[in-house]
Amino acid sequence: MHREVGRGEAILEVRGLTKIYPGGVVALDNVDLEFKSGEIHAILGENGAGKTTLMNILFGVLQPDRGEIYVHGRKVRFRSPLDAINMGIGMVHQQRKLIPAHTVLENIILGHPEAGKILDFKKVRRDIEELCRKYGFKIDLDARVWQLSAGEQQLVEILRALYRGAKILILDEPTSVLTPLETEAFLTSLKSMSRQEIALVPFVTHKLPEVFAISDRVTILRRGKVVKRIETKDATMKALAEHMVGKEVLFVLSKPKVSIGGEILKVENLSAMNDKGLLALKNVSFTIREGEIFGIAGVSGNGQQELAEVLAGLRRVETGRIIFMGRDITNASVLERLKMGIGYIPSERLGVGVIGGFSLAENILMSLYFDKEFVNRGLLNYKKIREYAEKVISEFEVVAPSINTKAAYLSGGNLQRLVLSRVIPKTSKLLIANLPTTGLDIAATEYVRKRLLECKEKGMGVLLISDDLDEVLQISDKIAPIYEGRFVSILQAEEAQKEVVGAMMTGAYSER
Amino acid sequence: MTSLETLKLKLERVPVVSGGQAVRISLLSLVFSFIIFSIFLSIEGANPIDAYSNIFSFALDPNLGLPTTLHRGLFLLFSTLAFVVAYSARLWNVGMEGQFYLGTIGAFAVAYSLPELHPAILIPLMLLAGAIFGAGYGALAGFLRGKLNVNEVVGCLMLNNIAFWLVYLLTVGGPWAGIAESTSRPLPPNAHAPIISYTPFTSYLAIGIAIVLYIFLSKSVVGYKIRVLGNSPTAAQHIGINAPRTYILVMTIGGAIAGLSGYHMWAGDPAFLMIPRPEAYKAIGDLTYWGLIIGLVCLLNPVAAIPTSVFIGSIMMGSTVLVRRLRLPFGLDVLFLGLVSITFAAFQFFYMYKVRRMK
Numbered sequence: 025m026h027r028e029v030g031r032g033e034a035i036l037e038v039r040g041l042t043k044i045y046p047g048g049v050v051a052l053d054n055v056d057l058e059f060k061s062g063e064i065h066a067i068l069g070e071n072g073a074g075k076t077t078l079m080n081i082l083f084g085v086l087q088p089d090r091g092e093i094y095v096h097g098r099k100v101r102f103r104s105p106l107d108a109i110n111m112g113i114g115m116v117h118q119q120r121k122l123i124p125a126h127t128v129l130e131n132i133i134l135g136h137p138e139a140g141k142i143l144d145f146k147k148v149r150r151d152i153e154e155l156c157r158k159y160g161f162k163i164d165l166d167a168r169v170w171q172l173s174a175g176e177q178q179l180v181e182i183l184r185a186l187y188r189g190a191k192i193l194i195l196d197e198p199t200s201v202l203t204p205l206e207t208e209a210f211l212t213s214l215k216s217m218s219r220q221e222i223a224l225v226p227f228v229t230h231k232l233p234e235v236f237a238i239s240d241r242v243t244i245l246r247r248g249k250v251v252k253r254i255e256t257k258d259a260t261m262k263a264l265a266e267h268m269v270g271k272e273v274l275f276v277l278s279k280p281k282v283s284i285g286g287e288i289l290k291v292e293n294l295s296a297m298n299d300k301g302l303l304a305l306k307n308v309s310f311t312i313r314e315g316e317i318f319g320i321a322g323v324s325g326n327g328q329q330e331l332a333e334v335l336a337g338l339r340r341v342e343t344g345r346i347i348f349m350g351r352d353i354t355n356a357s358v359l360e361r362l363k364m365g366i367g368y369i370p371s372e373r374l375g376v377g378v379i380g381g382f383s384l385a386e387n388i389l390m391s392l393y394f395d396k397e398f399v400n401r402g403l404l405n406y407k408k409i410r411e412y413a414e415k416v417i418s419e420f421e422v423v424a425p426s427i428n429t430k431a432a433y434l435s436g437g438n439l440q441r442l443v444l445s446r447v448i449p450k451t452s453k454l455l456i457a458n459l460p461t462t463g464l465d466i467a468a469t470e471y472v473r474k475r476l477l478e479c480k481e482k483g484m485g486v487l488l489i490s491d492d493l494d495e496v497l498q499i500s501d502k503i504a505p506i507y508e509g510r511f512v513s514i515l516q517a518e519e520a521q522k523e524v525v526g527a528m529m530t531g532a533y534s535e536r
Numbered sequence: 537m538t539s540l541e542t543l544k545l546k547l548e549r550v551p552v553v554s555g556g557q558a559v560r561i562s563l564l565s566l567v568f569s570f571i572i573f574s575i576f577l578s579i580e581g582a583n584p585i586d587a588y589s590n591i592f593s594f595a596l597d598p599n600l601g602l603p604t605t606l607h608r609g610l611f612l613l614f615s616t617l618a619f620v621v622a623y624s625a626r627l628w629n630v631g632m633e634g635q636f637y638l639g640t641i642g643a644f645a646v647a648y649s650l651p652e653l654h655p656a657i658l659i660p661l662m663l664l665a666g667a668i669f670g671a672g673y674g675a676l677a678g679f680l681r682g683k684l685n686v687n688e689v690v691g692c693l694m695l696n697n698i699a700f701w702l703v704y705l706l707t708v709g710g711p712w713a714g715i716a717e718s719t720s721r722p723l724p725p726n727a728h729a730p731i732i733s734y735t736p737f738t739s740y741l742a743i744g745i746a747i748v749l750y751i752f753l754s755k756s757v758v759g760y761k762i763r764v765l766g767n768s769p770t771a772a773q774h775i776g777i778n779a780p781r782t783y784i785l786v787m788t789i790g791g792a793i794a795g796l797s798g799y800h801m802w803a804g805d806p807a808f809l810m811i812p813r814p815e816a817y818k819a820i821g822d823l824t825y826w827g828l829i830i831g832l833v834c835l836l837n838p839v840a841a842i843p844t845s846v847f848i849g850s851i852m853m854g855s856t857v858l859v860r861r862l863r864l865p866f867g868l869d870v871l872f873l874g875l876v877s878i879t880f881a882a883f884q885f886f887y888m889y890k891v892r893r894m895k
Contacts, residue, residue: 087546212567338773359776366775379767381552386760390775393760403755432551 034058034097035192035223036082036113041091043077043248044224050079052088053248053526059192061221064214066235066256068228069245070268070465075227078245079194082225083115084108114185118196120177124170131169132184160216175206179213192223199234200463203323204530211238233263244268268466279499280481285314285531287350287487288454289335294344296334303342304330306509310502312485314455317476319488322529324459327509328489329371332458335487336368339362347454359394367451369443371459371489373436377443380432384424385413386430387442391450420445420475437468444475456481456487461495473499493526505529546892553887558835562844565883569875576871580864583689590861595854598734606735607805608823609849610742614797615827616834616841617742617749618674618790622688624753624836625786631677631692632824634699635670639798640811642669645718647803648712651724658726663738663799670795671788673699678787682780688787707811711875722810729804736804738796739802745793746838753838762786794824811883823852826877833880835887851876 036059043052052074059065069075080086082093084102093100095111102108105115122131133148149165156163163172163179172180178198185193198214199207216240218224228235232452235242235256242259244252244267250268289312298304305327312318322328333339335346337358344352353361370376378387392398398405398412413427422441424434431442438459448455457476459470478498479486490496496503503520504511505528512528553561574584595601615632622629642665650658677695680686706712707720714721730737753759765772765782772779801820802808811817826848834840855869 063714336774357776358774362776370774372770375768376770379764379771381767382763389760390764390771391756394776399757402757402759403751404760406755430552 032060032062035061035095037094037097038082039094040090041078041081041088041093043074043081043086043088043267049393050248052081055091055245055250057243057249059223059225061104061191061223062218064218064224064226064239065241065243065244066226066228066239067243068232068235068264068268070467073268073465074244074248075245077248079115079196079227082108082194083113088138109190110187112189112191114182114188114190114193115199116178116193117196118200120181121179122169122180125168127166127168127178128163128172128183129165131180132165132187134184136188152183152187155183155214157185159213159220161213173203173206175203175210178202178210178269182213182217186222190222193217194502195224195226197228198226201324204526207234214238229396232264235264236261242338265466266456270400276519278487280477282315282481282483284316284501285483288312288314288348289487290347291335292345292347294331294334294346296330297342298327298330304509305334307344308509309344310504310511310514312487314483314485315480316502317480317486317488317500318492319496319503320506320511321490321493321496321503321525322506324491326506326529329505330509331506332368332371332456332487332489335456336366362391362450363394365452365454367447367455369447369455369457369460371462372442373439374431378431378439378446381430383428383430384417384422384442385410385427388413388416388427388446391446395450416445416449417442419449421471437464437471440464440468440472444472446480448475451479451484456489458489459491460488461490461492469495493522493529497522497525547578547889548892550888550890552840553685555835555837555840558833558887561883561886562833562880564886565879566876569879569881572879575876576868577864581869582858582862582864585659587858587862587864590857591854592850593667594857594861595850601850601853603734604741605850605853606846607800607847607849607853609629610735610739611797611801611820612823612826612830612848613742613841613845614793614800615824616830616845617746617827617838618626618794618797618824619831620754620834620838620841621749621762621832622674622678622790624759624766625762625782627678627681627783627786628689628828629674629677629692629787629790629794630689630825630828631674631695631787631791632797632827633821634692634696635673635791635794636797636801636821636824637696637699637703637817638673638791639666639670639795640802640817641706641798642666642795643799643803644706644712644723644811645826647723647727648721651726653726655726655728659729662803663741663796666795666799667792668795670798671792672787673793674787674791675784677791681787682783688783690714696821700814700821703811703817704814708814712811714810718813723809727803728806728809731806736800738800738804741796742800743842745796746842749793749838758785797824803878829877829880832884841893846878 038055038057041055044050047445055078067075067078079088081088084105084107093102100111123134127148129152132152133143152165161179161183163176169177169180182193198410199210202210211234212403214224226235226239227473239256242254242256242264243250244264246268290504292309294308295303296305296306308331310318320328320331328338334341335354341354345352348364348366374380392409392412398408410427417427420441422445423438424481431439434442460476464472473495476486476488488496497517497520502514503517503525504514505525506512507529515525570588575586577587595605618632618635619629643662646665647658647660650661653661658679673695677688677691680691681688708718712720732740753763761777762782764775765777765779802811829842830848831845836846851873855872858864858868858872859866
């Protein structure tokens with residue numbers, strides 16, 4: 025099945041691809057695409073542009089309602105991903121499909137047709153080592169997957185696809201979880217694969233610069249349609265972004281002038297453990313004042329999550345104190361903190377921020393159920409709750425047929441609006457926003473940032489945790505780069521230079 | 537065109553199943569099980585239509601099967617409610633069996649030790665003791681889960697076994713042993729409960745509890761907390777819901793409801809008024825597991841569980857005519873019940889997936 029192909033030959037082609045979901049949502053509308061060997065062909069689009077649907081159709085997870093798929097010019101129909109894999113299509117998921125407790129080698133051979141029979145580990149190892157040499161990958165085949173960094177795990181997925189004979193690799197948001205250093209290495213390996221006549225198809229929502237750096241061709245999807253096909257060398261980043269959102273993009277939000285007021289939160293020498301029982305947050309001290317956005321910039325996994333959880337009351341404090349409005353709340357419960365006016369926007373939306381099986385009103389209730397105004401002798405006052413929910417949902421522009429709609433039916437940006445509409449109106453003093461824009465499209469990202477700035481205008485303190493450096497620089501008043509559980513520094517926004525903060529959060533900066 | 541063209545069906549995940557769809561799917565599953573059972577009836581030489589009409593006319597005849605249909609059906613309702621309240625927090629209460637035995641012990645202990653009390657005091661006291669004994673037993677499994685993170689299924693099953701032998705110790709040659717072999721001695725006359733239109737008053741109690749539970753789960757703050765915890769323990773933690781305490785609470789409520797069924801089963805039905813032989817009370821204990829099936833089929837809706845439980849009760853009662861009246865082989869009645877339960881469970885699949893034809 026895997027015949028040798030020359031460079032530039034079309035490996036995979038789709039024509040007239042259309043997918044309509046129950047309920048009439050047109051996810052893909054007559055999409056034609058062609059993927060050639062040795063070419064990096066990026067697919068760009070916002071959330072809801074149809075990228076996920078397209079990816080799922082190319083990998084056999086979903087079937088199109090209309091349209092044809094051709095592999096090497098032969099018309100095919102994928103019943104399941106297995107058919108797609110057998111046709112030489114590989115997929116690298118954003119959410120890794122690996123078994124953490126198994127070794128790299130075991131993960132690579134998992135699901136391989138030969139693996140059901142007697143395993144010749146020596147031969148497999150030789151083959152994979154050969155693959156690594158060919159593409160210039162460096163990885164310890166005997167390491168267990170949980171010990172690997174995000175970038176290395178991605179490599180394992182790529183190796184698994186290649187070992188199964190993939191001639192075309194679909195990459196879902198490939199750089200979203202990588203550190204800058206890993207990203208660089210990853211881009212290099214993509215280049216080397218494309219030289220080996222593999223077609224690469226990265227799907228990208230944000231992080232446009234990286235697309236720019238490596239791709240040969242870009243196709244932009246919007247609302248299920250191809251709106252632009254362009255050779256990368258002829259494109260500008262601004263033009264790509266414009267095509268993605270379909271309007272002039274505001275890359276700069278104006279920060280309102282707000283006078284900084286009294287102290288809301290004072291954190292002294294705070295330390296906390298992570299889930300593995302290792303010290304993840306080390307001796308952090310800072311204050312947040314009224315009308316101030318305190319931004320924490322860092323690569324995921326450097327103690328930000330633990331800091332957010334400690335402040336929200338979800339994690340135990342090892343040492344140090346938390347003073348809120350002059351009161352020691354170091355050991356206060358989650359509920360006490362909520363009642364004091366501390367709001368928390370969790371990094372995970374579905375399942376933590378909101379519950380999919382609950383209606384919008386029931387989700388809003390998560391921030392009301394302890395409020396006497398909505399409770400009458402232990403029973404919920406649904407009339408008041410509904411009125412309130414209608415109000416906040418229209419205020420935060422959550423798009424849904426009614427407040428009885430289940431949250432599971434909302435898309436990413438809408439879900440986050442729902443979370444904001446639940447948390448922000450019930451927050452009076454301090455808002456902790458943990459990765460509030462991660463995974464959102466440009467329009468939704470802008471919306472969330474505007475809302476955070478509004479909180480500041482109202483005199484709240486905001487703690488913003490973000491892995492998007494531009495975001496932190498843009499809307500914060502103070503910036504603390506975090507690295508390995510410590511604040512490297514606390515900078516005033518005006519004096520913070522992007523290169524310096526970037527170096528600080530990756531550990532590349534040392535004050536001498 | 538390749539050979540990959542053959543398959544024409546495709547499964548799609550359904551995010552949330554609605555009540556109306558659940559009713560349709562459940563009815564469809566019933567029709568399906570009736571059709572399958574018709575095949576067995578035909579093989580045995582019976583006319584399926586004749587058999588079904590016999591089953592239901594017997595089960596619903598006030599002079600024949602109706603009292604038992606209601607009694608058993610509402611016994612199942614107790615088990616279902618005990619399961620539903622715990623499963624709303626996503627705890628698998630499979631301890632209804634043990635809680636039922638404990639409820640039996642509680643109720644009978646009161647009756648044996650205070651036989652002279654006036655019925656108006658004695659009977660409520662028996663119910664109360666049954667509920668408390670069941671609640672305590674449920675709370676034990678809830679405590680193990682909530683505080684010590686012992687899986688509730690394992691905890692419940694072990695406690696069930698202990699409870700079975702506790703009843704055995706008390707009845708078979710124990711302090712409660714009766715004159716007849718291996719049963720307990722009869723209840724004192726003051727403990728005899730009134731029958732209201734064919735069925736013990738506790739049947740109405742079960743229906744009342746179902747309605748109260750419905751309101752509790754859908755309209756009360758505590759019910760809301762239970763449902764948040766059941767849907768997402770992480771979300772519950774983020775909004776300050778105490779998970780261990782809630783786990784203990786749901787198992788306590790569930791245990792109390794299952795405990796009441798101990799009174800309903802043995803003290804409520806004039807056919808018993810004692811604890812029967814171990815095989816007999818174990819057979820009824822096994823019926824409590826229907827609570828899982830009914831609870832899940834009804835999407836945890838306590839009110840929907842009322843007719844469903846009675847319906848299953850009618851099949852339990854009615855299918856006995858296959859052997860007694862139609863002279864069909866032994867075991868066919870049990871087969872019917874098994875088929876209904878297995879198709880009910882299998883059709884749960886359609887609560888989660890939709891089959892779509894590929895063009």
